[in-house]
Amino acid sequence: MTEASFHRGSVQVYLGNKSGKYPDGNQVVVTGADQQVAFDTPLVARSLNGVLEGVDMVILGHVHEDHLAGLGQCPHVPVWVHEGDAEAARSWEGMTRHFGYSPDVLQDWHGRMVRDFFYQPRPDALSYTDGHVWDLGGGVKVRAHHTPGHTSGHCVLLVEPESVAFIGDIDLTGFGPYYGDATSNLAQFRHTLNAVRDIDAQVWVTSHHRAVITDRDAFLTALQAFTDKLDQRADKLLGMLHHEPQSLEALVAQRLVYPLGYEAAFVNDVERRMIEQHLRELVDAGQVRCVDASRGLFARA
Ligand SMILES: [Zn+2]
Known part of the structure; x- marks a missing residue:
């Protein structure tokens, strides 16, 4: 079985190509006494020999093509997604409303999603809401913190007792926050970037590139730089x-x-x-x- 790149207590992180740089992502697996869960299933999941075959469920932090790419590795386990993104997971029609791109763009994008991200809708996807807790046994729990902005259903998934926060596409990359889809929201993203500071975590795992941060000061510095991109864009627009x-x-x-x-x-x-x-x-x-x-x-x- 593939070795994890980072390991703390019940949590294992498998880094994608270039630390999960898009189109890849980082794979988190949490193992309790009774159940094992995967957070998202990025492209790297397809090459993690034996890792996803044993999971009992998948919890999606949000719905985008790069976070669903490995769902085919565990086709018969329940998939959980926040209610804000649930329809996007369940059908292509829901996904088109989620993206909100023009019809010709969506047609082209569907082809790319199937070819490059092995896209398949999951009509059976279960929905959760803010504060939902999954008890994996042996004291290991996962709690959903609703953090909208990137998508309307984006969530941070906090693992206890390790205090590991999977922050998904609050990805702290140099690109900055993405809020370009129909259910994205800049005002909500600003609120989320403030609120995520208050989540009581000791380790932060992003979906892309930054990967694992184990120092609170380093996290806050990276979060501030990421947040500053919003005002830099506003200033650039004023310049235009x-x-x-x-x-x-x-x-x-x-x-x-x-x-x-x-x-x-x-x-x-x-x-x-x-x-x-x-x-x-x-x-x-x-x-x-x-x-x-x-x-x-x-x-x-
Ligand atoms: Zn995303």
């Missing part, structure tokens, strides 16, 4: 509005989040949703105003 009023589509073409030249089918849709949310926030703060409603032009206030 500096010289003349801009329409949303013109701002999308200039790119707020992805580098110019980065091409993927979903990029325009994601840029549009993230820019829209920053514009709304800046309008509410009195820093931006709509100067021509008929042409949809925004300018600095």
